[in-house]
Amino acid sequence: MKILIIEDEARIAKRIERMTRDFFDKEVQILLCDSVENGLSVIQTNSIDLLLLDLNLNGEDGFYILQCVVAKSFQTIIISAYTDKAITAFHYGVLDFVPKPFDENRLSQAFTRFTSPEKQTSGDVQFLAVKKAKTIKLITIKEIKFIKGAGIYTELHLADGRVELHDKSLESLEKLLPSSFQRIHKSYILCWHEADKLIVEAGGRYNMLLKNGELLPVGRSKYKEIRHRTI
Structure with missing residues (x-):
């Protein structure tokens, strides 16, 4: 499994990486990026399974990444303090929105939604995106x-x-x-x-x-x- 973390604060990025490895297999491949440009570049050159995305990346809007990649095959979990954007993110079909500050239990809940075969939707999704x-x-x-x-x-x-x-x-x-x-x-x-x-x-x-x-x-x-x- 390949997971991409896009987070501009190194301390938080490492914390997310540790929690991710604790939940998944230690051998899971984790990629780290700290900007919109680098994140999009990694997505274009790698086949990832899960994206963990912050919405404030050194002053850049991480939501731009979501808008660009929403039609791709992987799932996305937002990890952000910008809770006012949660409804819009769910409308785009993200799997979960984890508000900052967060603890390991809350992040594990999001990961459980990713790994579970059962439907655990909030029902907020209003549209699906397709590439044309x-x-x-x-x-x-x-x-x-x-x-x-x-x-x-x-x-x-x-x-x-x-x-x-x-x-x-x-x-x-x-x-x-x-x-x-x-x-x-x-x-x-x-x-x-x-x-x-x-x-x-x-x-x-x-x-x-x-x-x-x-x-x-x-x-x-x-x-x-x-x-x-x-x-």
């Missing part, structure tokens, strides 16, 4: 009907029929999305508002009929949970 050429395009959550796994990417299927490719995996998105979204199959996450009815077919096959007439497969392991929700 050299720009970032924001897709509002309300536009998404369902999300389909597509190899190392995911497909965002939108209400107007468009399909946008996203870098984050289904597992990563499942942690971020509000409770109105549910995993119905190993390859599908559905916006529950789009569901019409659950269909049981011969041979123990299950499908979800959407309000627009589309059919999505329902996994056998998900059937009881989904049936309970539709009752």
Whole structure:
């Protein structure tokens, strides 16, 4: 696992690094940066799994980094005293916002959200970001009907029929999305508002009929949970 810490105060950066190594395996690879420019350079040249980001970097706005990399496949945890920016950060789909000053327990809670397969979302995310050429395009959550796994990417299927490719995996998105979204199959996450009815077919096959007439497969392991929700 490769973790990038972007923090301009050396003492705090080392403290975060120590706490990170205490929580994860001692062999985890940790990269340290102290500026917006250096941070973006490392992100462009390394495949990281988790970003720990401060929002005040020697007077520079760390939020610029978040805006630039929000569409990438890794998760982001903000560690900052600028709590007034927490809501905006969650809207961009960060995994957690750890306010300064912080202790090891609070940082461990954030790391647990990262490692846990279960959804632990605050429900604040309002849009997902996708890369279009050299720009970032924001897709509002309300536009998404369902999300389909597509190899190392995911497909965002939108209400107007468009399909946008996203870098984050289904597992990563499942942690971020509000409770109105549910995993119905190993390859599908559905916006529950789009569901019409659950269909049981011969041979123990299950499908979800959407309000627009589309059919999505329902996994056998998900059937009881989904049936309970539709009752």
